[in-house]
């Protein structure tokens with residue numbers, strides 16, 4: 159039995175990682191200066207925003223093994239919270255942004271609490287329903303949300319007296335938020351809290367037998383994911399200047415979910431890669447946009463078959479299975495012989 | 501010696517099935533306590549009641565002088581009870597070291613905020629968990645598998661990892677559900693020695709096992725269940741010669757004690 163490194167990324171020497179990280183950061187910071195085309199900036203803004211959305215969904219689905227399908231609902235809450243606070247109360251973006259996250263987290267707690275004792279499938283159904291309910295509330299509560307017209311003229315953030323209006327400016331806001339998300343999540347995942355989340359994903363009963371308060375950790379995990387979806391929404395609202403309920407449909411939820419699955423659940427990098435790929439696909443497939451979801455579906459089916467762990471995932475796929483000690487990747491059922499000899 | 505774990509008239513019914521029926525049991529501190537019985541006798545169910553996975557239909561569990569009946573599993577773990585599972589429940593896609601580190605959950609206190617700020621608590625906890633986990637792996641003889649995925653290990657080693665993980669809780673009592681299942685005779689012997697060593701270090705151990713040789717050689721007291729009921733309790737010698745036990749295992753008419761030689 160060889161001790162094989164679990165994670166490919168852990169086997170890369172530190173200096174390569176640091177150098178790679180610095181180079182990537184420099185490239186991302188310099189991109190708008192060398193290539194400030196507004197179309198490109200717009201695509202990049204979307205990519206960064208979806209990195210937060212997919213990344214935060216991955217914290218829920220990939221790390222704690224809960225199943226949230228309605229992530230668009232939290233995205234919606236964040237966006238509306240910011241838009242309402244900014245347009246009705248004239249609150250600064252920098253205050254409305256975290257409040258969007260907090261609001262999404264609180265509602266996340268409300269959604270998750272009744273299902274904490276139940277199996278994952280119930281949560282999936284509840285989140286699906288929740289996402290639709292939020293959209294319908296946004297559509298029908300005309301006094302607050304503008305109803306079918308939505309909210310227009312969401313004011314631009316002001317940064318030390320400087321009005322953030324162009325996508326090249328938003329590029330830096332989204333980049334900073336995505337970087338912050340990545341940094342914070344990395345730290346939380348690689349700690350006792352992250353391990354508790356993962357233990358729930360792997361085996362909830364075993365986790366409980368080790369004293370992990372699974373209900374508490376499932377709830378905080380769900381809130382953490384919802385919080386960042388809210389942040390993404392709150393940043394999106396002034397960027398797009400206009401929001402309406404149909405931007406946060408179930409389709410949007412599936413869109414985020416597909417990024418997580420394509421990139422790889424349960425890895426930090428996976429959803430980032432997924433976001434890049436899906437957003438590029440969206441751009442390329444614009445001429446046949448009505449078939450876009452079909453392409454995603456085919457891609458997801460292919461992924462399930464070839465690399466169920468996603469592009470970046472490190473666990474075993476049906477193709478990689480043979481390489482590991484000659485065993486099939488998934489559990490060795492054969493070895494679970496009837497216990498004891500009587 | 502004081503009683504550490506006690507069951508009073510514990511019953512567990514699944515619909516009409518009486519999986520555990522009016523079982524009384526007293527485990528003294530420092531015991532290696534065996535629980536045996538034919539398949540389906542209710543042994544695992546009894547463990548599940550003790551560790552809080554099931555709330556018993558009736559009866560009471562008292563752990564270190566305190567009733568714990570119906571308490572959440574994670575609360576009971578915190579009070580000093582650790583266990584392993586009959587059908588190995590490791591964190592499959594995590595390494596052996598990570599598995600054991602999770603066992604330190606209740607002995608560390610890092611919160612999301614201290615993880616985020618990489619506070620002193622965080623670095624102390626990480627150091628503590630990593631060092632102690634490595635220490636336990638050394639003690640159990642698993643150091644070489646430290647970075648191997650749990651699911652890639654052979655069955656016998658996985659059982660050891662599960663014990664190592666349970667030891668990370670620094671429990672007062674350790675419940676082992678068929679730890680020798682899937683082990684060959686020499687591994688079983690090794691396990692017996694290891695259990696005795698742990699016990700000598702002050703840990704009370706309760707063990708369900710079908711391997712009679714293991715039970716008779718390792719345990720100082722034994723509880724025998726059959727169809728959910730206690731049919732005998734006592735030292736290995738008493739159990740070995742008990743007529744009810746022999747009937748339960750080998751049917752009526754067999755010469756008392758004979759069957760064990762073939763078991």
Ligand SMILES: Nc1ncnc2c1ncn2[C@@H]1O[C@H](COP(=O)(O)OP(=O)(O)OP(=O)(O)O)[C@@H](O)[C@H]1O
Nearest residue numbers: 514517519537538539540541542543544545546586
């Ligand atoms: N969750 C459950 N729901 C319904 N019936 C159950 C449940 N758990 C156990 N049983 C039943 O209770 C009885 C006792 O099962 P248990 O697993 O405790 O036996 P055991 O003594 O551990 O047997 P083995 O030696 O095969 O492990 C069996 O008839 C089993 O089918």
Ligand SMILES: [Mg+2]
Nearest residue numbers: 543544545586
């Ligand atoms: Mg059993």
